[in-house]
Amino acid sequence: MKILLIGSGGREHALAWAISASPLCDRLFIAPGNPGTAQCGENVVLDIADHAAVASFCKLQGVSFVVVGPEGPLVAGLADDLAAAGLKVFGPSKAAAQLEGSKAFTKELCAEFGIPTAGFGRFADAASAKAYVAAKGAPIVIKADGLAAGKGVVMAETLEEANEAIDMMFGGGLGAAGAEVVIEEWMIGEEASFFALCDGTNALPLASAQDHKRVGDGDTGPNTGGMGAYSPAPVMTPAMEARVMKEIIAPTLAGMAQRGTPFKGVLFAGLMITAQGPKLIEYNVRFGDPECEVLMPRLRSDIVPALLAACDGVLDQITLRWSDEAALTVVLAARGYPAQPETGSVIRNIDKAAALDDVLVFHAGTKQEATGALLAAGGRVLNVVALGKTVSEAQARAYRGVDAIDWPDGFCRRDIGWQAVKREREG
Template sequence: MNILLIGSGGREHALAWAISASPLCDRLFIAPGNPGTAQCGENVVIDIADHSAVIAFCRLQTIDLVVVGPEGPLVDGIADDLTAAGIKTFGPSKAAAQLEGSKGFTKELCAQFGIPTAGFGRFTDAASAKAYVTEQGAPIVIKADGLAAGKGVVMAETLDEANAAIEMMFAGGLGAAGAEVVIEEWMIGEEASFFALCDGTHALPLASAQDHKRVGDGDTGPNTGGMGAYSPAPVMTKALEAQVMADIIMPTLAGMTERGSPFQGILYAGLMITAQGPKLIEYNVRFGDPECEVLMPRLRSDIVPALIAACDGVLDNITLRWSDEAALTVVLAARGYPGKPETGSVIRGIETAEALDDVLVFHSGTKQDATGSVLASGGRVLNMVGLGKTVADAQTRAYRGVDAIDWPEGFCRRDIGWQAVKREREG
């Protein structure tokens, strides 16, 4: 098969790494890709926002399957256009991608179909939003309704912080994403990431994972797109997984089908494990980043047949095998992230890290210059993955890889996986 993977981040490098290992994959193209994906296939320069250009490329190269990595093209309807052109595409329709594209849409779906989630209000003006915050009190969570690259959530511990976030969003601080705001109750519990491969009717749970959203050690500072992750997540027991499937995932699939927008692709549920049970924080409609970087190294099955089965509506015929090993990734970010990152600095030591036992390096925000040097080109720049028998072992190897990198302009958290490591030591 000829396969086209759309995207350029760490998630896409991890997917390219897994897809390229499939015996079914003859040629893998990545648009636009990064220096890491170039080791797995052929990077191609296509404007992925130009759907007609993507379709033309697929016809030219006889592409049998398109895998859409990031959320932006899905929310823009690329899966609809490719499917209409007769090209098999893994990823939800524009209508189904609203599960990520609009937090308000998802909250209303939860309310309609009895899916457990935080209490909420939706607002299109600052005055009403501030009045609601005053009524509810702090702490409270302020969210931009639309896509904001992982930066549209403010965990406001005081009323002043909440009001400042409301003013920022309605003043255009997050662009069109903040034209509507969702305000939620502050849930207490432990977060977990839950992934299910979906074909519109059936859902196949993937291995569990847990990520760290806050930028600083001790889960402090502003939210980010993710500073690290690990798999498996000890908090997600088999019983809890079954409860999430029964109470959250399957009612969502049924609700989307009832609304005329069946969901096909990856449903990524951000969960809060509360004293009352698991509750949905929000949905993403693609593999998580950086969670994908710890799921793919643990997957022992060929990923390509599973992606095809999701497209064809026959996931009930698929089973997936997972390694008993743990995987943990540490994100190396450019100074200034999650604000304006400092880009253009040279990163050394990647090959040294890659040569370490049980260490993988996935590129996220990198580019190469004319000399072949790797430069930082984004906020989250590298993912250092360690593998081990326990999360603690994987953590040790990941940070061994981090310490092999020579990049004074970068930084990372030094406590990724702390909750799981603590559980292992106490268990």
């Protein structure tokens, strides 16, 4: 079959790498793609915000299956419009994508269906939000309700930081995303990312991962879209995964179906593993980035039948095999990220990194000049991924890959996987 993959980041390069390996995939298009995805299929110039143009391209090229990578097009209803044009689409409807598009929507769903999460309040003006913060105290978490490209969460350790975040959001610092604000209690525990394919009724657990959101070593500095990740997350034991499926994923699917907005696609549950058990931090309605970059190399099964089963409502007929090895990715970012990344610098020797044993390099924010030069074209630019028998081994291999790349204007965290490495050393 001919498949169209929507997106241009590291997640999409990882998905393109996995999809292109499927015997079911005769031809893969990626819109708009990046220099890395061009190695897996054909990049196409297509305005993905123009849903009619996407549908027309699919009809013209004989595309029968569309996989939507990023959240923006899903929240904008791309899956609905393509389905109305007779195409099979992996990704939730606009109504179901509210699980990511509106934090308030998800918090209300949790309250209605008894899904464990942080205590919260939702506010449409700064004065009431500040009054709530004053009553609750700090530390406290301030979140923009809408999509903010990973920058809509402020972990406020003081009342002053919380009030500054509230003023920033209601002052238009995040655009329409900050028109409403959700304020949550500060949960104590260990974070983990958990993924499940869903077909509206059934859920098939995938693998777990742990992301590193803060920009600096030791989990310092501002939040980012993610500076690295590893899989599996040791805190997600089989018993904990079973609890997450029973207490969080299953009631979410049931609740969405009951509301008349069944969820089909991939549910990405950001979790806090607390002393009381797993609690939902938030949902994403697509594969994580950079988590996808460690999930795909560990997946030993063909991904395409699983994605199709999610569309067709037959996930209960699918089983997936996963490698016992750990995978770890280090994000190479442009100087100035996450505030003002400096773009346009030249990157060399990616091929040397990719030639190392058990190392992959996924492109996230790059562009290829006509001369062949590869340039940084975003904040998060490359994902250097490695496999290993342990997280420690995968970490060492990934940083060997990082050090093989010649990019003086890039930077990375040097401690990705530190919690798992510490566990391994302590035995």
